[in-house]
Amino acid sequence: MEFFKIKRDIPFMRHALIFNAISALTFIAAVFFLVTKPLHFSVEFTGGTVMELRYPHAADQEKIRANLTKLGYEQPEVSSFGNAQDVLLRLPIRQGSNANNASNAVFNALCAAESGAPKQVQQTTDKGESVTRTSCVNAAGAEVVNLQRVDYVGAQVGDELARNGLNALIMVVVGVMIYLAVRFEWKFAVAAIIANLHDIVIILGFFAFFQWEFSLTVLAGILAVLGYSVNESVVIFDRIRETFRKQRKMSVTEVMDHAITSTMSRTIITHGCTEMMVLSMLFFGGQSLHYFAMALTIGILFGIYSSVFVAAAIARWLGVKREDLIKPVKERDETDGAVV
Secondary structure: OOOOOOOOOOOHHHHHHHHHHHHHHHHHHHHHHHHHOOOEEOHHHHOEEEEEEEOOOOOOHHHHHHHHHHOOOOOOEEEEEOEEEEEEEEEEOOOOOOHHHHHHHHHHHHHHHOOEEEEEEEEEOOOOOEEEEEEEEEOOOOEEEEEEEEEEEOHHHHHHHHHHHHHHHHHHHHHHHHHHHHHOOHHHHHHHHHHHHHHHHHHHHHHHHHOOEEOHHHHHHHHHHHHHHHHHHHHHHHHHHHHHHHOOOOOHHHHHHHHHHHOHHHHHHHHHHHHHHHHHHHHHOOHHHHHHHHHHHHHHHHHHHHHHHHHHHHHHHOOOOHHHHOOOOOOOOOOOOOOO
8 A cells, every 4th residue: 555656766875874873973872861861760670669549430640640749759650550440659769768658648648638537447358358458538438549459669679670671672682683684684684683772772862861760661662662663674674675686787775775765655654653643642641651652652753764774774884785685596507417
């Protein structure tokens, strides 16, 4: 499917050096920010308190977030948990504050915001077990907030999650390199990995520079961007191989320009539709999806850029040629190997 067809090839490779220089400067800037301004990790990585609350009505997350901010929590994580009535709070560790006292202070503050008072009540679980839970009851005796559970995430658990996340990223990179090397050629594999790591480092650079919260959700978004960028590179590489087969008189530069130009319509349709969905999450998905959508937005935009101006250009500079993708057919000996 094509919305339009470009009749004349766009000379992308002619300007590859300029754009790659821009990419190199952007990459260096991202690394600089990561070194000088470490990532602002969320509770999953640093440790803290996780609280699950249940309201009798749809919870006002902005009101909850404002009350937590008054208590001194910067950028508190407030998200829906299963439905609009259940809310999950992730609170970082505060210096000089006990985790148990902190959870009690938070619940008391949220209870006061609902014009209620804390009260211990007996409840029966789905399994028939009787448990004591902290509830918030107003003057009329109606329950306005219920504390479902409180968990404490230690720093050791956070370190383990960080290591697991890094291992997942390394395994994805290695898997992608093996896939591209088998399907195409090692030069394309190296070019694609450099381009995709370029995207990931730039996303991390944005999060470091603006000190946006880096959570497991954001990590999932980065892994999604890696796969998304690889897909775009595979499409372009596949078209390059196809053009090598059809246009035997074209030079390597002309083949790459033609391949990238011929995929422009597909790129605009695919990435345009994806970006509309991601932007809808960014603007209307609430705080819980904000940074996830931000990572995807940055990754998609730089993924298009790197697939066109970085991956293909690096493959050309590595010396990729027709024979790397299409093995020459050996002419048959008329004597069929017989010696006279």
